[in-house]
Amino acid sequence: MDWIWLLSYLALGAITGVFAGLLGVGGGGIMVPVLTMMFAAQGFNPEHKVHLALGTSMAAIVPTAIASARAHHLRGGVVWPAVRGLAPGVLLGTFAATFVASFLSGIPLAIFFAVFMSAVALYMMIGKPPHADRILPGPVGLGAVGSGIGGVSALVAIGGGSLTVPFLVWCNVPMARAVGTSAAVGLPIAAAGAAGYIVNGWGLSGLPSHTLGFVVWPAVLAMALMSFITAPLGARLAHRLPVATLKRVFAVVMVLLAVKMLHGVLVG
Known part of the structure; x- marks a missing residue:
């Protein structure tokens, strides 16, 4: 592998690790669009580049989720009954x-990615505050939501944070704890997703x-190394930033990723 691509994977892992800890998104939302463009630039088969980005991202999320969840747990930021119910x-x-x-094919996946991310961003920016008496559902309800x-x-190929965080906030879980819980939920998502893309x-x-399978292992190892180091930094920020600021950052990142993903598939 060309050293420039190795350095690029390391840099991408460092960045996604921070956002994984900060927003509980696992980092896949950042990795997928960037990897799609990187794989295209390396001349990978256009038919498989999005699938490779999805599978590689899922595999790289596993150590990121472990580091992020541990950092949030040490700060009391994980609602473990919710994790057990969703898993x-x-x-x-x-x-x-x-x-x-x-x-x-890659284009339908990219369009779905973009629409989904934009909808989540819109909800986080203008969504109505949840009813004060709303709580997490029981085991059956959490299992259905988890599916x-x-x-x-x-x-x-996300760690689930783009859905888990809004769902937990909707159930009146404080934003910082929603991010921490989402980070923990990202581990079983990443493990099952990586296995599926390999098969x-x-x-x-x-x-x-x-x-x-659809997992590019040099990219996984490089990104995982750096994200494991930087995820705790993002977790510390998540417990220090005001809730409103955290929500705005979450929404802006989602929109930028949606645009980048569409550009990478439709243009690049």
């Missing part, structure tokens, strides 16, 4: 949705070297 549905929904993603979060997360890309022709 079974998340695992099932994520793994199943990777099979759907494998049959879609939906996992399914959407697999299609856009669905297994044995396909036209994939670049050093891949396992």
